[in-house]
Amino acid sequence: MRRFGICILALCTCLMVGTSVRAIEMLPTFGDIDHIHLPALIVQHADGDQSLQLKAQDTTYIDNAQYKETVIATKDMVHPFYVTIHVRQWKDVAITETWYEISHTEKKPVRLQRFDSGYLPLENGDLYLVHLHGNWAGEAVPTVERLTRGVKSIRNSDGARNAHLDAPEVMISLDGMPQENSGRVFGAALCWSGNFEIRVAATDEKGFHFYAGIDPMASEYILSPKQVFTTPHLAYTYSNEGMGGVSRAFHRWARTCGMLHNGNTTRSILLNSWEGIYFDITEERIIAMMNDIAAFGGELFVMDDGWFGGKYQRNSDDAALGDWIVDTRKLPNGLEALTQAAKDRHIQFGIWIEPEAINTRSELFEKHPEWALQERGRELKLGRGGTQLVLDMTNPKVQDFVFELVDDLLTKHPEIAYIKWDANASIQNVGSTYLPRDKQSNLYIDYHLGLIKTLERIRAKYPNVVIQNCASGGGRANYGLMPYFDEFWVSDNNDALQRVYIQWGTSYFFPSNSMAQHIGGSPYLMTGRTTPIKFRCDVAMSGRLGMELQPAHMTDTERAQCTTAFKDYKELRELIQLGNLYRLVSPYEPVPVVEQQQVASLMYVNDAKDHAVLFAYGLSSFMKQSSRRIRLAGLDPERTYTLTERNVRQGEQPCALDGQSFTGAYLMSVGLDIPLSTEYNIDYPSRIFELK
Ligand code: DGJ
Helix, strand or coil, rough: CCHHHHHHHHHHHHHHHHCCCCCCHHHHHCCHHHCCCCCCCEEEECCCCCCCCCEEEEEEEEEECCCCCCCCCEEECCCCEEEEEEEEEEECCEEEEEEEEEECCCCCCCEEEEHHHHEEEECCCCCCCEEEEECCEEEEEEEEECCEEEEEEEEEEECCCCCCEECCCCCCCCCCCCCCCCCCCEEEEEECCCCCCECCCCCCCCEEEEEEEECCCCCCCCCCCCEEEEEEEEEEEECCCCEEEEHHHHHHHHHCCCCCCCCCCCCCCCCHHHHHHHCCHHHHHHHHHHHHHHCCCCCCCEECCCCCCCCEECCCCCCCCCCCCCHHHHCCHHHHHHHHHHHHCCCEEEEEECCCCCECCCCHHHHHHHEECCCCCCCCCCCCCCCCECCCCCCCCHHHHHHHHHHHHHHHCCCCEEEEEECCCCCCCCCCCCCCCCCCCCCHHHHHHHHHHHHHHHHHHHHCCCEEECCCCCCCCCCHHHCCCCCEEECCCCCHHHHHHHHHHHCCCHHHHHHHEEECCCCCCCCCCCHHHHHHHHHHHCCCCCCCCCCCHHHHHHHHHHHHHHHHHHHHCCCHCCCEEEEECCCCCCCCCCCCEEEEEEEEEECCCCCCEEEEEECCCCCCCCCCCCCCCCCCCCCCEEEEEECCCCCCCCCHHHCCCCEHHHHHHEEECCCCCCCCCCCCEEEEEEEE
């Protein structure tokens, strides 16, 4: 962090020195790019001029308990065009945020043609870029590549979500191939849920330049006089503890600096109805599932899609989005019967909604077809179920509708403790009936500003309802929406083996209490893979634990294992959800699999370093494979730690490591031979150890 901290402070000092100082080093503009070559800000002034040369006018400082912020007011040398540069440095976390406020008093609107959130020079060297790429059911695959001369660009053009395909977070190793726990690594996240572009440019031999911001593609922003456009924040860090150091900085920032709603609190163990019963909701089935989750020791039941609809029933994904009324054909006694049933079982109740969406087969569409995003004179492009559209969140009436739907649910049913907020469509119809014709290119941006405004209203009134951010799985795992949500759904793929990989990549930037991880069924419906219940539990237990299956289909052994898992998880929850993550062995690490077992392992350590939990998963199973020694990290070398095996497989005794003591130095340098034996034909072995 120090290196970048110094760099930013030096730039701030340089800008403070006098009014003649140009802002180019912090914000290269078109018309003033000099040696930096690519601009971070391009505008076309009201009179058609496209050049911009910003000079510092004034610098102010904010210094409070949490952060120091430098605010530099700049002005163009010719036009009444202003940019205020913000640099916020958090005190207890090695994260810096930058963003710009853009305004003008020109005679007519100014066109913002590119408007990044931050620019940073990076040193020359053997730089490697790591970014997360993935898709529905296969999210967050770390993609690693060497940066070469030229411009590398990572973008997302979904419109509504931005964590499927390419995500808005990257790491850059300054020391060759990135390592997990060593080496200098820069990490950055653009706090935005819409289209973005992250660029690393090496346009000459002198160095690399980093830019991140909203993707200007089809998004020229038309800025009226006196209107202030605030770019999303760019958050970045620097660590000489490798990628793990970058992750831990982001996790702490999310938890303690308000980037994750209620970030420093733990989350409940839940059962979600989706993969258990899909749209086949009945009062009887829901109450039976509540009985099950309560019997396991769970704390919350979430009724997913399928509970609503009037004239149009929600029996599949092709109808009723927008008609947020309880379907009394399925739930004759309304939500009241369900919230009461939850109360009787001492668990909480949660519900699914998809507020930004509408089906053409809905009463809402019959009443307000103009509320859907649409292109003038063109046929509608329809999404999920062949009938789904996205509501026009730029329209204040639609914002009110979305707010009122949540408000109505929570006022009528104050017992609702949890909302799963889904978003299953990208913006395919790029037109708004609300925005004026000359501001249609504001759509991609104003959509998200409207969404954020609505979420702010909801949070102001309902700060304590837990809200899950879901978008066809992990499509909205980003820091743009995180301040309004308590957690996000990591993936629709609950196959425990693939989850090890998906959760691994997701943990690069997001803390474990934000990562919703559910025990799925076996054989798993999407992949057909059979995995033991212990493995499924152990994989889900490394984040926010939940389950998503039909408990009625479980065997007695599976039920008993889940009960043990829930009990142990409750005792370890604070450590897992709020501890410091150390990734030990990557599932992506290549090994000669027949000779050596493919393994993944991670651990959490508390701040005092006197309590830790270790997860180890065997991913390949061949007879007579050699075991893998796992070296631990993050412990106090001087302390002695005693191991206790947790969530022991039903019918087995804890393994030989249980009860043994080792110094932190031994565990971190020599490591442990974790028994992930395949001798007994056990596919997908796993172990959890508590260290005290
Ligand atoms: C997509 C989500 O990712 C799933 O978990 C589920 O809620 C479905 N939508 C419901 O339609």
